[in-house]
Amino acid sequence: MAEAIAAVRDGFIGLARGDFEVPVRTALCDGRFLVMSVHHRPTATAMVKTLSLNFEGRVPAIDGTVVWSDLAGTDHLVADAAAVTTLRTGAASGVATDLLAPPNASHCLLIGAGAQAADQARAMYAVRPLQRLTIVGRSAGRAQALANQLAEELPRVSVVVGTDVRDVLGDADLVCCATTSTEPLFELEQLRPEVHINAIGSYRPTMRELPDPILADATVYVDEVEPVLQESGEVIHAIAAGALAESELTEIGAALLSGAAATGRTVFKSVGVAVQDWAVAQLLARD
Incomplete structure (x- = not known):
C-alpha cells in the first residue's frame, strides 16, 4: 500500500503538470461497464482498463482487465x-488523507464492507497512526x-x-465511505469540527x-x-442546489503541487481516474 500511495501521488502531480493524455472514460449501461484509458507522455506508456461492476449479488462485484x-517494447502487462x-x-484516499487529515488522526469510521473497503482501511493505516477502526456495513x-481479516x-x-453510523461519527477523525448508497449516509451536525472524509463509493449521478x-461546509x-x-x-446535487460551486472544487494534484494545508472539515471526492490505474500498473510492470 505504501508503494501504491507513492505511485498514485506522483500520478496526481503528473496529471496537474499536464504529463498525461486522459480521454473521458466511456460509461455504458448506467456506469455498469467502464472503459478507461491514459497515455503518459514522458515515458510513452499507456494503460487501458475495461471493467464491469455489479454490486447486486455478483462475486466479485468488480471484474475486468488492465x-x-x-x-x-512489445511486451504487455x-x-x-x-x-x-x-x-x-x-x-488515492491515502494520498488525500496524508495531505488533508489531522496528523494525529487515530480513529477511522469505515462505512461499507464490500470490495473497496479493505484497501481503504489499509491506506488509512499507512498514512496515519491508526488506533481504532470501526466498520459499519x-x-x-x-x-x-x-x-476479523483487518484485525x-x-x-x-x-x-x-458498529451497528449505527450515528453512534460513531462524533468520535471519528477519519471517515471512509465505500458504499453504493443513493441517499446520504449521515448529516453535518454529527461530525467533529476537524474531520477528513474520503467518499469513493458513488460513481454515477444517481448515487x-x-x-x-x-459539501457546503467542508x-x-x-x-x-x-x-x-x-x-x-453528491457533487452534481450540491451544485444544482446552490450549496457548492464548481470553482470551489480543488483537484488533489494541484493541492499537492502547492502544498496548501487545509484545516477544519475536508472532503476528498473520487470517482476514479485512469491515471490512478496507470500508476499501479507501472509499478507492476517495473517489477
Whole structure:
C-alpha cells in the first residue's frame, strides 16, 4: 500500500503538470461497464482498463482487465482489474488523507464492507497512526468478516463492528465511505469540527453518499474536476442546489503541487481516474 500511495501521488502531480493524455472514460449501461484509458507522455506508456461492476449479488462485484503497454517494447502487462481498482482507490484516499487529515488522526469510521473497503482501511493505516477502526456495513456478517481479516493485518489497531453510523461519527477523525448508497449516509451536525472524509463509493449521478450541507461546509478536493461533474451524484446535487460551486472544487494534484494545508472539515471526492490505474500498473510492470 505504501508503494501504491507513492505511485498514485506522483500520478496526481503528473496529471496537474499536464504529463498525461486522459480521454473521458466511456460509461455504458448506467456506469455498469467502464472503459478507461491514459497515455503518459514522458515515458510513452499507456494503460487501458475495461471493467464491469455489479454490486447486486455478483462475486466479485468488480471484474475486468488492465493492459499496460510501452512503445519501447512489445511486451504487455495484463492484470486483474479488480485488484488494481481497489488498490489504486485505496491509495488515492491515502494520498488525500496524508495531505488533508489531522496528523494525529487515530480513529477511522469505515462505512461499507464490500470490495473497496479493505484497501481503504489499509491506506488509512499507512498514512496515519491508526488506533481504532470501526466498520459499519449493511451486512453484519460481512462487516464482522472484514473486521476479523483487518484485525490480523493491522496489529496495533482495535477493530470493531458498529451497528449505527450515528453512534460513531462524533468520535471519528477519519471517515471512509465505500458504499453504493443513493441517499446520504449521515448529516453535518454529527461530525467533529476537524474531520477528513474520503467518499469513493458513488460513481454515477444517481448515487450519493454525502448531503449538500457537508459539501457546503467542508473544503472539497477531487481527483479530477471534469469526471466528478459528470459522475458524482453528491457533487452534481450540491451544485444544482446552490450549496457548492464548481470553482470551489480543488483537484488533489494541484493541492499537492502547492502544498496548501487545509484545516477544519475536508472532503476528498473520487470517482476514479485512469491515471490512478496507470500508476499501479507501472509499478507492476517495473517489477
